[in-house]
Amino acid sequence: MNPNKKAQIRLNETIAVLFIFFVLILFGIIFYYQYQKIAIKEKQEELLASRAMETTLKTLFMPELVCTKGEAQAEDNCLDVIKLNAADETFQKHLGDYYFELFSFANITVQELYPHPENIYYLYNKEKTTVLENGMILPAWSQKESTYFVVSLKNEINPAGQSQYGYGYLKVEVYS
Amino acid sequence: MRTGKKSQVEITFNWIYLLIAGAVILLFFVGIVVKQKVVAEEQLASEVVEVMDTIFAGAGVSEKTKNFIDTSGLADYTLYFNCEIDSQGKSLSEFGIKEKGSSIQSRIEPIFSPQELKATKMVLWSLPYNFPFKVVDNLLVTSLNTKYFILNSQDKFFEEFLNAIQGFNVKDIPDLSFINPENNFQIRIIDLDGLFIKENQFVSDSLLPLEDDKVTALVFTGPNQITYYQKQGAQWKKMHPHPITIISIAKERDAAKYAAIFSANDQTYQCNMLKAFQRLQYLLEIYEKKAKEMNQYYLDNPGLGFSKDCPLYIQGPYSLEDGKETSLFIALDNLKNSLGACLIKPEFCSGLISPAQQLQQVNRDLGEKGDCLTLY
Numbered sequence: 399m400n401p402n403k404k405a406q407i408r409l410n411e412t413i414a415v416l417f418i419f420f421v422l423i424l425f426g427i428i429f430y431y432q433y434q435k436i437a438i439k440e441k442q443e444e445l446l447a448s449r450a451m452e453t454t455l456k457t458l459f460m461p462e463l464v465c466t467k468g469e470a471q472a473e474d475n476c477l478d479v480i481k482l483n484a485a486d487e488t489f490q491k492h493l494g495d496y497y498f499e500l501f502s503f504a505n506i507t508v509q510e511l512y513p514h515p516e517n518i519y520y521l522y523n524k525e526k527t528t529v530l531e532n533g534m535i536l537p538a539w540s541q542k543e544s545t546y547f548v549v550s551l552k553n554e555i556n557p558a559g560q561s562q563y564g565y566g567y568l569k570v571e572v573y574s
Numbered sequence: 575m576r577t578g579k580k581s582q583v584e585i586t587f588n589w590i591y592l593l594i595a596g597a598v599i600l601l602f603f604v605g606i607v608v609k610q611k612v613v614a615e616e617q618l619a620s621e622v623v624e625v626m627d628t629i630f631a632g633a634g635v636s637e638k639t640k641n642f643i644d645t646s647g648l649a650d651y652t653l654y655f656n657c658e659i660d661s662q663g664k665s666l667s668e669f670g671i672k673e674k675g676s677s678i679q680s681r682i683e684p685i686f687s688p689q690e691l692k693a694t695k696m697v698l699w700s701l702p703y704n705f706p707f708k709v710v711d712n713l714l715v716t717s718l719n720t721k722y723f724i725l726n727s728q729d730k731f732f733e734e735f736l737n738a739i740q741g742f743n744v745k746d747i748p749d750l751s752f753i754n755p756e757n758n759f760q761i762r763i764i765d766l767d768g769l770f771i772k773e774n775q776f777v778s779d780s781l782l783p784l785e786d787d788k789v790t791a792l793v794f795t796g797p798n799q800i801t802y803y804q805k806q807g808a809q810w811k812k813m814h815p816h817p818i819t820i821i822s823i824a825k826e827r828d829a830a831k832y833a834a835i836f837s838a839n840d841q842t843y844q845c846n847m848l849k850a851f852q853r854l855q856y857l858l859e860i861y862e863k864k865a866k867e868m869n870q871y872y873l874d875n876p877g878l879g880f881s882k883d884c885p886l887y888i889q890g891p892y893s894l895e896d897g898k899e900t901s902l903f904i905a906l907d908n909l910k911n912s913l914g915a916c917l918i919k920p921e922f923c924s925g926l927i928s929p930a931q932q933l934q935q936v937n938r939d940l941g942e943k944g945d946c947l948t949l950y
Contacts, residue, residue: 445624452631459635461708461853462860466950468941469934471637472708484863488856496856500682554947555871559878 443541446574450543453504454570457521458547462488465552477568479553482508482519489522498524503539503573510551510566517566526573539573546570619674622648626669627678633698634683634713638827640741642718646694653696655687655715655838657845663917665848682853684846685713689787689838692759693717697742701829703850705822705926706934707950709857710850712829714836718743721758722835725749727766729794734826735764735835750778763791764835774809781805792835798822802840814840819924821847823931844920851916851923858910861949865902868947884946887939894935902940902949905933 457463458475462485465476489497503526510517528538551564633641651674657667667685670677684703695718700711722744724735736746747753750770755761761784765771771791781789789805790813798820802813818840822830830847837843869888872878886892890901908929916923933949941948 448628452628455631455635459637459711461710461857464708466707466948468937468948468950469704469706471702478864480864480867481860483867484860487863488859491859492856496681496852499680555867557875559875 442574446541446543446572449502450545450570450572453501453506453572454545454547454568456500457506457568457570458549463521465550473550473552475548476550476552476563477508479519479551480555482521482551486519486521493522493524497522505569505571505573507569508549508551508566509569510564512564512566513562514564541574542571543574544569544571616675619651619671620676622651623670623676623678626653630683630685630698630713630715634700634711636700637702637711639700641698642741643696643698644694645696645717649692649694651692653691655685655689655691655842657685657842659845659848663848664852665845667842667846667849682849683713684710684833684849685715686833686836686843686846687715687838688717688720688760688762688836689842690760691715691717691720693719695719699739699832701827701832703822703829703833704824705850705854706930706937707857707861709854712833712846712850714832716742716836717759719757719759720762721745721755721760722762722764723747723753724764725766725770729766731831732766738827738832751780753778753780755780755784760788761790762835763789765791765793768793768795771803771810773803773812776808777805777810782808790839798831800834802837802843804839818844821851821923821926823927823934847923848917848920851913851926855910855913855917858906858913862906862910865906865949868902868949871947883944884940887936887944887946892939894932898932900932900936902933902936905929905936906949909933 459472461472463477463481465473465478467473501522501524503524504522505525506522508519508521509515510519525537526539527535529535547568547570549566549568551566553562553564556562629641629643633639648671652672653669654672655667655669657665660666664681666679666681667683668677668679669685669687672690697716697718699714699716701714703709703712720743722739722742724732724744724746726732726746726748732746736744743758750763753761753763761781763771771793777789784805786805786807791803791810793801793803795801795817799817800820801817803810804813805811818834820828820830820834822828824830833846834843837846865888869885872884872888886901888902890904891899892901893899909926909932912922912925912929916926937949940946
């Protein structure tokens with residue numbers, strides 16, 4: 399065989415080996431990238447669920463909302479209706495400088511079920527949004543996690559002259 | 575001869591080519607491993623800090639409970655805690671793993687702890703700070719290798735403290751010569767009477783081998799007045815020129831007092847207490863609205879027999895036992911004004927105590943004397 403031709407075949411062989419090697423590396427990188435993508439998504443979901451629980455926990459124990467009994471320990475899982483009515487304005491007023499750090503992007507409401515199911519207390523609402531060039535505001539969150547927690551609702555001011563207990567649920571929606 | 579020499583060169587060239595290619599591939603994988611190691615360490619640090627944040631959030635709201643957290647997996651790492659007041663006069667605290675980048679910052683939760691912890695067991699204790707209503711849960715953080723020595727005292731807080739912190743690494747001692755640091759990471763000495771630790775005084779023989787920043791003391795220099803000291807060579811040195819006032823009206827399980835004991839120094843203590851005062855400002859807004867609702871309720875329902883004095887207690891003025899004229903509205907207003915001054919200048923925060931006591935008294939009067947609705 400012509401030595402030039404032999405050398406050419408060897409060169410082609412080397413190129414083929416290198417090509418296959420880089421193809422394998424590329425496959426590896428693609429596989430790793432896909433795996434990481436899924437892992438990051440799962441981690442984000444996990445973090446969002448954890449944030450939802452944490453926000454619910456913080457809300458349930460907020461001195462701004464809980465029922466008190468003088469200097470004794472606060473009543474468990476009980477929200478004061480007068481405070482619920484007042485808190486919305488305070489949360490909104492100090493959203494940027496305080497409460498956003500506590501709740502981040504979330505929507506917190508309390509739905510009364512008994513005795514007045516028509517009552518909904520809107521406590522906090524800060525949705526992740528984006529503003530389009532034409533001024534339209536669109537939601538900009540990719541995931542939402544909701545948690546519900548049953549609470550008792552204490553209403554001290556009613557014409558009957560004594561505290562009245564109802565119940566409802568606290569709904570916490572967090573956005574990512 | 576000519577063909578033989580050619581093939582010899584070719585074989586040598588092939589080997590060199592192979593070696594270079596092998597080395598490049600090896601370097602590529604070594605690079606990936608090194609990069610992954612760095613990423614894994616950073617990820618671990620960030621996960622640890624996140625988990626700690628969740629633990630702190632849970633512990634923070636679990637009123638009056640003590641949690642012993644196993645941190646043996648972090649025994650090689652040093653956790654750090656810091657709190658600083660920024661240029662706008664707001665507190666910003668931070669905790670994380672030392673020299674590992676990732677950290678968590680917070681303007682809300684007050685965390686009172688030593689500056690550094692390196693331990694296999696961490697202790698978290700949540701105490702509600704009432705002023706006079708519940709403002710926030712003070713989270714006290716320490717470790718089982720942080721030793722607290724309390725010097726014997728006739729002060730009733732001495733017994734209370736020993737009972738309250740059962741399970742912690744604490745020892746009562748008659749004087750400084752009884753201190754044995756053992757293998758603890760750091761030492762905090764508590765002098766309730768202010769008799770044993772003074773500026774420039776000799777520390778104690780047993781404390782000499784320890785690093786200066788690992789030996790600190792808290793001295794009560796008067797009723798609700800404290801001064802932090804740190805070992806400097808063989809002597810005690812004050813960490814701040816003027817004593818700090820503990821802003822509290824609690825008679826026992828005083829969250830502000832315990833917070834002072836567990837704080838690293840005056841700066842972190844005041845910084846975290848400022849968070850409580852910031853929260854108090856927003857709570858006062860809500861309680862003001864509640865007071866107005868209560869007042870309106872009694873105006874709208876004058877027929878409620880038991881409540882005939884309630885508008886008086888709410889609107890006032892009426893006289894307290896000490897002769898001061900007050901009411902719910904007046905007491906809330908006084909507290910709000912004092913708080914405004916405190917948030918501008920922390921030196922004025924001691925002025926909060928009297929209005930808070932007044933509000934506490936009015937709230938009691940509403941419930942006990944007037945049989946009315948109480949504010950809190």
